[in-house]
Amino acid sequence: MKLKDFRKVEFWLATLLFIIFSYNLVSDTNQRNDGGIHEQFITVGISYSYFFNFFVPKFLYILAVYLSFLALNFILIPAIIDRKREAFNYSLIVLLIAVVSLVLGIAKTYSHTYELLAYKTIQQGYNSLFFDAFNKTALMVILISVYTCVKYFIAYLLKNMDGNVTGQRQMKIDLALGISFWFVGLFLWIISRSNFQLTILWTMVVLSAVGIVIYSLYYLLPELYRQQKKFSSYFWHIFVISLVLMLPLCILALFFFNRTSEVIFIVALFHLPTQLLVSIPLSWFLYRKRVLQNSELTSLRTELGKSDANLNFLKSQINPHFLFNALNTLYGTALQEKAERTGEGIQRLGDMMRFMLHENTQDKISLIREVEYLNNYIALQTLRTSQSADIKIETLIEEQFENHQITPMLLIPFVENAFKHGISLQKPSYIKISLQVRGNVLFFDVSNSINLKNDNDPEKLKSGVGLDNVRKRLLLLYKDRHELIIRENAQEFFIHLTLHID
Numbered sequence: 001m002k003l004k005d006f007r008k009v010e011f012w013l014a015t016l017l018f019i020i021f022s023y024n025l026v027s028d029t030n031q032r033n034d035g036g037i038h039e040q041f042i043t044v045g046i047s048y049s050y051f052f053n054f055f056v057p058k059f060l061y062i063l064a065v066y067l068s069f070l071a072l073n074f075i076l077i078p079a080i081i082d083r084k085r086e087a088f089n090y091s092l093i094v095l096l097i098a099v100v101s102l103v104l105g106i107a108k109t110y111s112h113t114y115e116l117l118a119y120k121t122i123q124q125g126y127n128s129l130f131f132d133a134f135n136k137t138a139l140m141v142i143l144i145s146v147y148t149c150v151k152y153f154i155a156y157l158l159k160n161m162d163g164n165v166t167g168q169r170q171m172k173i174d175l176a177l178g179i180s181f182w183f184v185g186l187f188l189w190i191i192s193r194s195n196f197q198l199t200i201l202w203t204m205v206v207l208s209a210v211g212i213v214i215y216s217l218y219y220l221l222p223e224l225y226r227q228q229k230k231f232s233s234y235f236w237h238i239f240v241i242s243l244v245l246m247l248p249l250c251i252l253a254l255f256f257f258n259r260t261s262e263v264i265f266i267v268a269l270f271h272l273p274t275q276l277l278v279s280i281p282l283s284w285f286l287y288r289k290r291v292l293q294n295s296e297l298t299s300l301r302t303e304l305g306k307s308d309a310n311l312n313f314l315k316s317q318i319n320p321h322f323l324f325n326a327l328n329t330l331y332g333t334a335l336q337e338k339a340e341r342t343g344e345g346i347q348r349l350g351d352m353m354r355f356m357l358h359e360n361t362q363d364k365i366s367l368i369r370e371v372e373y374l375n376n377y378i379a380l381q382t383l384r385t386s387q388s389a390d391i392k393i394e395t396l397i398e399e400q401f402e403n404h405q406i407t408p409m410l411l412i413p414f415v416e417n418a419f420k421h422g423i424s425l426q427k428p429s430y431i432k433i434s435l436q437v438r439g440n441v442l443f444f445d446v447s448n449s450i451n452l453k454n455d456n457d458p459e460k461l462k463s464g465v466g467l468d469n470v471r472k473r474l475l476l477l478y479k480d481r482h483e484l485i486i487r488e489n490a491q492e493f494f495i496h497l498t499l500h501i502d
Helices: 003-027 037-044 050-081 086-111 113-118 122-160 165-191 196-226 231-253 260-317 320-336 340-358 367-385 412-422 465-477
Strands: 391-397 429-438 441-449 482-488 492-500
Touching: 003 050, 003 122, 037 050, 037 113, 050 086, 050 122, 086 113, 086 122, 113 122, 122 196, 122 231, 165 196, 196 231, 196 260, 231 260, 340 367, 367 391, 367 412, 367 429, 412 429, 412 441, 412 465, 412 492, 465 482
Parallel strands: 391 429
Antiparallel strands: 429 441, 441 492, 482 492
């Protein structure tokens, strides 16, 4: 959500709350739910008017909070943040405090008239009531101003991370963790029935710590890191900020602690150690850890970029268009020289290369294209062995398929294995290949004779990596959707594959 949209939500939410509180105040006139103020007036023998002694003061208080929020949150504080007529706007804030204090003071003299009798003189009573109104107004202005500044600070951080989705997500996670920590602690204080003042102190200190950590991670530490400052510089920055925060925290604490003379000591006792011993080390540790992680990611991306560049360079050295043009030239030359078998072999080899370059890298391809590659391979091997009458190659491969899909290069390893181990130019050999599709089930059979290799044949020592690879691929890609049977005896090697295809 953009800042201007959030401001609209703020305005209408504040207006809605003002209307709700005002409506409750108006609708409560028959119930006289004035918090016992009526009895207080009767006790001291002063006449009581619900309208003048409760309704009007209460409404003025609600109206003052609403208008102060609008003035500070939407006009005065944003103008100061943007450095527009700062002196004038500061003067308006002082005037706002004075006017609201005066209004609330007058309202309180009507709603708490009975308290005047507790003082030696009427003037002392008025001084106390107006001083209390001033304190409440000052607290309200401080809280609204802090809220507005925090809102604009978060908006500033998010704006600086515009496009950095990871950074924005991390900030939201950090805020959520901080608020969750505060809420869990608050919940534990409440269920343990701890003193209300401890709950307030916990809230002030923890939320201050969350603000300092966020400020450090996303603004202060990045700036100091760019300036190559050390930990001591960061420490003194936060120390000064913690001291400055003491003022609003002490003013806020004055409204919840009975002994005002001890407020500064109590707040300092909890606030300063928390920021210096928890917020500062935690922020420093998290930032250093994230810098290290980002450095490692940058290094990995750099190395990956180098690898991609090298790979692209190698690919450019073996230009497929050049290879296809060369094969076409050889094919034309073979036809001119009436070498039909050579031309056919070159053409099939070109088709196989095109398949390897363009379709072999896909997750799924048409079964028709897989079978075309298989036929080209068998045709090339047949050209090689066609001069030997003792070699028989039988194929029964269907030519018509529906729009079935299959993982590329899944069938060819079985055929390659058959030609590799089943053909001998010196002994009678055979290979039988059958491929059929019934519905969504593919049936594939390959059988071949077994011819022992000579001791000096390099193929004898190889262990058939292709079959091991295809077994693993079937388990990964067609788990519970295939059946592979392999049988072998002294004369024959046989495989049967049943595959449920898409």
